Amino acid sequence: MKESLEEIIQTIYLLPEQVLEEVLVNFQHLEYPKNYFLLKSGKPCKHLWFMTKGAARHFYTNEQGKEMNTWFSLDTQIIVDTTSFVKQEPAHESIQLIEDSEMYSIEYAALQVLLQKHHSFALWFIKLVELHYVAQIEDRIADLQFLDAKKRYQKLINLNSGITNRVSLGNIASYLNITQETLSRIRAGKL
Amino acid sequence: MKESLEEIIQTIYLLPEQVLEEVLVNFQHLEYPKNYFLLKSGKPCKHLWFMTKGAARHFYTNEQGKEMNTWFSLDTQIIVDTTSFVKQEPAHESIQLIEDSEMYSIEYAALQVLLQKHHSFALWFIKLVELHYVAQIEDRIADLQFLDAKKRYQKLINLNSGITNRVSLGNIASYLNITQETLSRIRAGKL
DNA sequence: ATCATTTTTTGATCTACATCAAATCAGTTT
DNA sequence: AAACTGATTTGATGTAGATCAAAAAATGAT
Numbered sequence: 001m002k003e004s005l006e007e008i009i010q011t012i013y014l015l016p017e018q019v020l021e022e023v024l025v026n027f028q029h030l031e032y033p034k035n036y037f038l039l040k041s042g043k044p045c046k047h048l049w050f051m052t053k054g055a056a057r058h059f060y061t062n063e064q065g066k067e068m069n070t071w072f073s074l075d076t077q078i079i080v081d082t083t084s085f086v087k088q089e090p091a092h093e094s095i096q097l098i099e100d101s102e103m104y105s106i107e108y109a110a111l112q113v114l115l116q117k118h119h120s121f122a123l124w125f126i127k128l129v130e131l132h133y134v135a136q137i138e139d140r141i142a143d144l145q146f147l148d149a150k151k152r153y154q155k156l157i158n159l160n161s162g163i164t165n166r167v168s169l170g171n172i173a174s175y176l177n178i179t180q181e182t183l184s185r186i187r188a189g190k191l
Numbered sequence: 192m193k194e195s196l197e198e199i200i201q202t203i204y205l206l207p208e209q210v211l212e213e214v215l216v217n218f219q220h221l222e223y224p225k226n227y228f229l230l231k232s233g234k235p236c237k238h239l240w241f242m243t244k245g246a247a248r249h250f251y252t253n254e255q256g257k258e259m260n261t262w263f264s265l266d267t268q269i270i271v272d273t274t275s276f277v278k279q280e281p282a283h284e285s286i287q288l289i290e291d292s293e294m295y296s297i298e299y300a301a302l303q304v305l306l307q308k309h310h311s312f313a314l315w316f317i318k319l320v321e322l323h324y325v326a327q328i329e330d331r332i333a334d335l336q337f338l339d340a341k342k343r344y345q346k347l348i349n350l351n352s353g354i355t356n357r358v359s360l361g362n363i364a365s366y367l368n369i370t371q372e373t374l375s376r377i378r379a380g381k382l
Numbered sequence: 383a384t385c386a387t388t389t390t391t392t393g394a395t396c397t398a399c400a401t402c403a404a405a406t407c408a409g410t411t412t
Numbered sequence: 413a414a415a416c417t418g419a420t421t422t423g424a425t426g427t428a429g430a431t432c433a434a435a436a437a438a439t440g441a442t
Contacts, residue, residue, distance in 0.1 A: 062337060070332065083329050086321040092333070115317065119310035122317060126306065129320055130277040137328055138274050141261065142283070144335040145368050146253055149429070169390060177336050182429055184391055191428080340399070360420065373399055375421055382398080 005029075005104045008050055008076070013127040019118045026110040031102050038079065039095040045084035047105040051077055054101020055166055058093050059174070069175040071140075072167060074160060078132045079103070098167060149178045150186050196220075196295045199241055199267070204318040210309045217301040222293050229270065230286040236275040238296040242268055245292020246357055249284050250365070260366040262331075263358060265351060269323045270294070289358060340369045341377050 005027055009015065015023065027050075032038070038056065039045050051073055058071035058081070070093060073079045084091035088108060114121045143152055153176055157163060163172070173183040185191045196218055200206065206214065218241075223229070229247065230236050242264055249262035249272070261284060264270045275282035279299060305312045334343055344367055348354060354363070364374040376382045 060333065060337070068336060070336065082325045086325055115314065119313060122310060122313035123306060126313060126317060126320075129317075134273045134277055134324075137332070140332055141328070141335065142251065144332065145259060145261065146251070168388095178428095179430060180390075181392085181431085185429090188391075190392090370400060371420075372401085372422085376399095379421075381422090 005050065005052075008052075008104075009124070012131060013120075013124040015118075015120050015124055019120050022118070023114060023121060026114065027104045027106050029102070029104055032097055032100070034097055034100050036097045036101075037094060038097065039081055039084075039091055039093070041092055041094045042090050044088045045081040045091050046088075046108050047080070048085060048108075048111065049079040049103045049105045051075060051079055051101060051103040054097060054103070055099040056095055056097050056101065057167070057171055057175075058095050060093050067174065068177075069171055072160070072163070072171075072175060074163065074166070078128070082133065098171065144177065149176060149182060150191060152176045153183065153186055196241065196243075199243075199295075200315070203322060204311075204315040206309075206311050206315055210311050213309070214305060214312060217305065218295040218297050220293070220295055223288055223291070225288055225291050227288045227292075228285060229288065230272055230275075230282055230284070232283055232285045233281050235279045236272040236282050237279075237299050238271075239276060239299075239302065240270040240294045240296045242266060242270055242292060242294040245288060245294070246290040247286055247288050247292065248358070248362055248366075249286050251284050258365065259368075260362055263351070263354070263362075263366060265354065265357070269319070273324065289362065335368065340367060340373060341382060343367045344374065344377055 005024060006020065009020065009023060030049075038047070038049065041061065053075060055075070056073045056079055057069050058073070059067045059069045061067050079095060081091045081093055081095065083089075084093075085108060111125075115125060143155060147155065153172075156172070156176065169183055169187075170180045173180045176183065178186075182191065196215060197211065200211065200214060221240075223245075229238075229240065232252065244266060246266070247264045247270055248260050249264070250258045250260045252258050270286060272282045272284055272286065274280075275284075276299060302316075306316060334346060338346065344363075347363070347367065360374055360378075361371045364371045367374065369377075373382065
């Protein structure tokens with residue numbers, strides 16, 4: 001796990017010393033308790049977060065009022081509702097912490113200024129999107145389309161060892177797009 | 192429909208005249224017949240294409256040898272296997288034309304040079320990814336997770352009027368993640 | 383420890399969609 | 413036009429996973 005913001009940033013794409021310093025001052029270090037909402041649907045996503053410790057879930061609320069998880073962010077992941085962030089339009093999803101968490105955040109407006117000002121920061125941002133976003137999200141589509149519930153579960157726990165101790169069965173089931181009952185039966189080896 | 196490459200590029204993000212000219216010379220105009228493969232799985236995706244006329248499908252071949260469509264690109268869309276392109280690793284999917292098509296292409300290496308050379312081109316590329324990629328792909332996940340087969344079909348034909356005349360039932364069914372038989376029954380109003 | 387609340391498990395039944403098999407339709411070739 | 417080919421439709425049956433209901437287990441509060 002990476003502790004320092006500088007390390008997180010430089011691992012994505014190496015910035016010149018002077019640019020790095022200017023970037024760093026635009027980030028804020030934050031701590032929030034379990035259940036805190038980073039984003040509520042209907043509001044634009046004004047921040048991009050780097051989580052250094054903790055866990056969050058992204059979810060929609062469907063017409064029947066049921067919450068459906070679309071994503072988990074554990075520890076060192078980037079957190080953002082990309083669609084809402086890039087267009088600064090009301091978010092469709094909400095983002096809620098499921099553990100006490102620590103993170104760094106940067107505001108949309110500050111990011112735009114840095115992108116316009118520094119060529120190297122624009123290249124950094126491209127790498128960020130490529131590394132942490134594109135691959136993951138295309139994988140998710142393939143999983144939903146090709147794998148059955150049991151395989152989706154196995155893949156999830158392979159990639160996130162320990163997730164079962166940190167995220168409730170109901171939350172995991174919702175991410176896998178199955179009911180709690182079905183996940184319980186998968187775990188019990190009955191499916 | 193946009194015919195000129197210049198118009199396509201400038202609509203994404205306005206480039207300085209001199210940069211635009213340098214960008215334009217890095218694109219090639221191409222025409223390919225129906226059934227041509229832009230990309231075969233196993234090979235890295237070396238190009239990014241702007242389709243100006245025609246249609247393509249993106250598909251995986253699963254363990255049982257069945258082809259599963261993941262995406263359609265009709266007329267003015269960007270075509271690329273993003274995961275393979277950004278990492279220059281072997282692609283998991285193939286891209287095949289389903290109509291005689293016209294397009295412009297730029298090579299990965301040329302794109303990288305332009306990104307490093309011109310700040311404005313890096314900003315252009317960020318906009319490209321934001322506009323044509325992020326929104327679409329997150330929508331697709333939500334659709335697969337929340338909508339049943341009939342609603343996914345209705346949404347597809349609402350967003351792509353005329354797709355039923357251009358893409359075969361089997362190809363559409365595969366994209367919707369249902370069988371041909373089920374799609375036929377949906378169309379007949381029996382589901 | 384006890385009670386209350388939430389989370390997980392178990393069982394019975396139901397449903398959307400798959401699978402398999404065969405028939406029909408459309409477009410091409412001879 | 414007849415014959416061949418591929419695309420679409422129809423019918424019968426099977427199954428993964430949903431839904432509904434209730435029990436059991438875990439977690440937390442007094």
